[in-house]
Amino acid sequence: MAANPMKIRASNKDGVTEVKVLISHEMETGQRKDASGAIVPAWFITELTAKHNDRVVLGAEFGTAVSKNPYLAFRFKGGAKGDKVTVSWKDNKGETRTDEAAIA
Amino acid sequence: MNNQRRTVLKSGSGAALLGILASAGIITPGMALAEWNKAAFDAKSMADTLKALGAGTPTESKDVQVTGPDIAENGAVVPVGVTSTLPNVTMMAILIEKNPNALAASFTLPEGTEANVQTRVKMGQTSNVYALVKSGDKFFMATKEIKVTLGGCGG
Incomplete structure (x- = not known):
């Protein structure tokens, strides 16, 4: 379920902030079958947005090929210690989750 | 899409037909998402x-x-x-x-x-x-x- 918070690490070095995100999500492909042979319905994150304060720094669209408990790392210019980095996602069932972390 | 709906209603086996439509890829769970x-x-x-x-x-x-x-x-x-x-x-x-x-x-x-x-x-x-x-x-x-x-x- 969407209950588990994301793990977000953001660190600034020489004016560049590196963000690493670990999301807790099944990322079911819709191609697997359960023990009775029924197809397990697809359940995966479709969209993700990362913001630095209120500015969008990364938009992502995922397909089913992204691994279970997705990991994402990216870098953007700017950002200062203590600034907020917010990551939110939406899955194909319409569930959403937003978490934030301070830049270290 | 309307015609399909009528067929479904008429046939009286809506669930089965919906299943067929879903497996044929006509209806997919992701359909409602606009931006993706x-x-x-x-x-x-x-x-x-x-x-x-x-x-x-x-x-x-x-x-x-x-x-x-x-x-x-x-x-x-x-x-x-x-x-x-x-x-x-x-x-x-x-x-x-x-x-x-x-x-x-x-x-x-x-x-x-x-x-x-x-x-x-x-x-x-x-x-x-x-x-x-x-x-x-x-x-x-x-x-x-x-x-x-x-x-x-x-x-």
Whole structure:
């Protein structure tokens, strides 16, 4: 379920902030079958947005090929210690989750 | 769509027919999502995916790099990254040629975000992995073959 918070690490070095995100999500492909042979319905994150304060720094669209408990790392210019980095996602069932972390 | 609905109602076996429609791919759970590029993610082949992304025929470029292992022992978790030294990169995508749907993920990069993204993907089998990068109005790409010893798609 969407209950588990994301793990977000953001660190600034020489004016560049590196963000690493670990999301807790099944990322079911819709191609697997359960023990009775029924197809397990697809359940995966479709969209993700990362913001630095209120500015969008990364938009992502995922397909089913992204691994279970997705990991994402990216870098953007700017950002200062203590600034907020917010990551939110939406899955194909319409569930959403937003978490934030301070830049270290 | 209206006609289909009538047929469903008339036949009196709505659930069964809905099941058929769903399995035929006419109704999919992702349909309600507006922004998500469904055409691109549903496309099976590389060519169809590139078309759906509006990329046409990207130019091979050595300024684009796919990072990842040469051999992935576990296809369910393959670390893959895309980096590029091209200017004005606004979009990047990871495509896996031999997966059921080639497109794994696409990224939109606003100004100030570096063309350097890493993630983890699933790979069904040994395949070429493509990085697609949009720089200015042009599309560029690079390839890397990643060998998979254990597939990541249920198996």
